[in-house]
Amino acid sequence: MKVSLTDQLAELRGIESNYIDAWGKPMEVEPQSKHRILEAMGYDLKDEQQLQHQIQQESEQAWLEPLDPVMVKRQNEQLVIALRLPIELVNDEMILRIHTEQGAEVEQRVVAAEGELIDAAHIQDGEFQEYLIDVNQSLELGYHQLSLLAEDExxxxxxxLIIAPQACYKPEAIDRGQKVWGLSVQLYCLRSEHNWGIGDFSDLCYLLEQAAEQGAHFVGLNPIHALYPANPDACSPYAPSSRRWLNFIYLDVTAIDGFEQPEVQKLVNSSEFQARLGHLRNVDYVDYQGVTELKLQALDLLFEHYNQQYLKGNTRQNRSFKAFTEAGGESLQILACYDALQEHLKKQGKDYWGWPVFPKGLQEYHLPEVAKFRKAHGQRIKFYLFLQWQAALQLEKAHKLAEQKQMCIGIYRDLAVGVSEGSAEIWGNKALYATDASVGAPPDILGPLGQDWGLPPMDPQQLYRQQYQPVIDLFRSNMQSCGALRIDHVMALLRLWWVPKGNSAKKGSYVYYPVDDLLGILALESQRNQVLVIGEDLGTVPEEIRQTLASNGVYSYRVFFFEQAEDGGFFSPGHYPEQSMATLTTHDMPTLTGYWHCLDLELGKSLDLYPSEEILKELYDSRHDNKQRILDTLHGHGSVPEWMGRYVEQVGMSKELNHGLQLHMATGSSALLSLQLEDWLEMDKPVNVPGTSSEYPNWQRKLSKPLESVFSSEALQGLARGLTERRQNASDGE
Structure with missing residues (x-):
């Protein structure tokens, strides 16, 4: 086979041949990796004749479609469309009619040949020509429909046709220079006197209220996407079933109307239930299986009453429920059906972890057998719809509380980079995903072996053919009930590291996405929902994309421990971009205590995460040097007491050092400062260890103290006052 043919195709499909790694070294992608990615995109590389036929078919298909599926333009940008027609029609007068989202209708008459000829091709014994046509219309922001009509209509x-603003939304306070701080937390890890062994939306309300009283302007959450009710131990918030919908496990069951019913109370007050509840509250790691079983037991009874009482007539509740399910459309029906189907298969003793192991007739949502299942199990599907509705109501209540407390951001949500292979999202739209590949990362500082996250990527060509609707839905749904959205691995808007199935994580390649179009849609949804956008731009990031993100109003994500100069010194937070969110650590990093005492390196060694003792020794040496530099920085800025030692060998992690680091960050120039609640509590165990699955209890560790006691601590109240004061001084330019 001619290598040039596959290389040409790889380039056409946006597969990178070379890239710069995290250490600044040029790297070349192996041909085998590119070939495997092309196969994951649906190309047959084993037969050159078949491959040429596929390429020809795709080319012909493009020529046979007079208009592109979708076009994104910024407001006030000249509208120019590409028009492809058989040569015998290029001199005919036609009508371009635009139905705007606002309900208006505008049109102009065009003759293709009067435009600029840019290409021509012979297709099926006929000549086709492509022209650029100026559209002389000024359109409002929004999603419009452009139609090409013949003279006879x-x-x-x-x-x-999508008209987007120039940049994402900024809250008024941030726009005028106010610098704020907030707390970030994994919602599941919250302990409280009232929850059922996992943090819930009522805990979130309490946290927002208390944080606001201490001067915080936001609470940042891990992704709260829908997971798997039938498989609770698949608990990673970054490997969800659907990114458009919520994880019902965060429901406060006691806050749902109907909890007071005698049959529910009888269950909950039984000695067995109370004993299990006490155990779930007391354990140090979330028991997802136990929590899910307990909540579903109570929710089953509660729904029985609620459905009978409210969801069968013309009640206010039923009208609200129907409006919610109607607005949720097919996507919501897919998730509810998937949850019910997984549960059903599990009860029957069949394989159920995901659609790849379902019976053949149930492996896609739009199959006849699935329609039969929906008809036969409508009541159970309604139950899962009900849970989504209640979760949305409880999250919205928390959002409203943040607004009442005059937090300028309130809740900030987190959008995961993908969904797991066995997800409802893929089950409902298989054509969109390349299921023979996975998203990950090439080797970098956090993952020297590279990372494979087990998340099948969207095929950029299919995304384009679906008129970007999947990402519109994603952005829009994740901007509900919040004031900011953090986009995990924001580089996905430009490129994703695809790892073909069976390859090691380092044997992948970058695949490019239509970044300008996606950023335009992001800006449109951000402005409409009045949500600030933060892009997690860590890892291997080309400098030009940082500039592109900044010009589109996306806030950068600056982690103190990564902000180092070439000489090894740490940049002062006063030099961070104003358009950024600064933080000390993330969920993929050790806590402050863990970092300072090298507990993460100790843990990594026990989990065999390092290829050799030499690499581990280098990491220890580097950590020692970094800690000394950090200590120098803190003393240089007067961020720690004079009495504290100046040599790292003499200084262990202490409350003074912990608070000094946080207060040091508060003097910085970033508009937003996010601090981990774990570090307020001086915890040492990490949330997540990248590169592990079952080796470490990721996404399970709870906070060391209940919420009620966190904010009663005088030391933490003093820390909060110091943070607020320094943020105000930074706002005033002091």
Whole structure:
């Protein structure tokens, strides 16, 4: 086979041949990696003749479609569309008609040949020509429909036309220079006197209220996407079943109307239930299986009453429920059906972890057998719809509370980079995903072996053909009930590291996405929902994309421990970009205590995460040097007491050092400062260890103290006052 043919195809499909790694070294992608990615995109590379036929078919298909599926333009940008027609039609007068989202209708008459000829091709014994046509219309922001009509008004073709703003939304306070701080937390890890062994939306309300009283302006959450009710131990918030919907496990069951019913109370007050509840509250790691069983037991009874009482007539509740399910559309129905189906298969003793192991007739949502299942199990599907509705109501209540407390951001949510292979999202739209590949990262500082996250990527060509609707839905749904959205691995808008199935994580390649279009849609949804956007731009990041993100109003994510100069010194937070969110650590890093005492390196060694003793020794040596530099920085800025030692060998982690680091960050120039609640509590165990699955209890460790006691601590109240004061001084330019 001619290598040039596959290389040409790889380039056409946006597969990178070379890249710069995290250490600044140029790297070349192995041909085998590119070939495997092309196969994951659906190309047959074993037969050169078949491959040429596929490429020809794709080319012909593009020529046979007069208009592109979708076009994204910024407001006030000149509208120019590409129009492809058989040569015999290029001199005919046609109508371009635009139905705007606002309900208006505008049109102009065009003759293709009067535009600029940019290409021509012979397709099926006929000549086709492509012209650029100026559209002389000024359109409002939004999603519009452009149609090409013949003289007799017959529609020839249509396309989606998206008009986007120049940049994402900024809250007024942030726009005028106010610098704020907030707390970030994994919602599941919250302990309280009232929850059922896992943090819930009522805990979130309490946390927001208390944080606001201490001067915080936001609470940042881990992804709260829908997971798997039938498989609770699949608990990673970054490997969800659907990113559009919520994890019902965060429901406060006691806050749902109907909890007071005698049959529910009888269950909950039984000695067995109370004993299990006490155990779930007291354990140091979330028992997802136990919590899910307990909540579903109570929710089953509660729904029985609620459905009978409210969801069968013309009640206020039923009208609200129906409006919610109607707005949720097919995506919500897919998730509820998937949850019910997994549960059903599990009860039957069949394989159920995900659609790849379902019976053949149930492996896609749009199959006839699934329709039969929906009809036969409508009541159970309604139950899962009900849980989504209640979760949305409870999250919205927390959002409203943040607004009442005049937090300028309130809740900030987190959008995961993908969904797991056995997800409802893929089950409902298989054409969109390359299931023979996975998203990950090439080797970098956090993961020297590279990372494979087990998340099948969206195929950029399919995303384009679906008129970007999947990402519109994603952005829009994740901007509900919040004031900011953090986009995990924001580089996914530009490129994703694809790892073909069976390859090691380092044997992948970057695949490029239509970044300008995706950023335009992000800006449109951000402005409409009045949500600030933060892009997690860590790892291997080309400098030009940072500039592109900044010009689109996306806030950078600056982690203190990564902000080092070439000489090894740490940049002062006063030099961070104003358009950024600064933080000390993340969920993928050790806590402050863990970092200072090298507990993460000790843990990594026990988990065999390092290829050799030499690499581990280098990491220890580097950590020692970094800690000394950090200590120098803190003393240089007067962020720690004079009495504290100046040599790292003499200084262990202490409350003074912990608070000094946090207060040091508060003097910085970033508009936002996010601090981990774990570090307020001086905890040592990490949330997540990248590169592990079952080796470490990721996403399970709870906070060391209940919420009620966190904010009663005089030391933490003093820390909060110091943070607020320094943020105000930074706002005033002091």
């Amino acid at each position: 017959d529609e020839i073709a249509s396309m989606r």
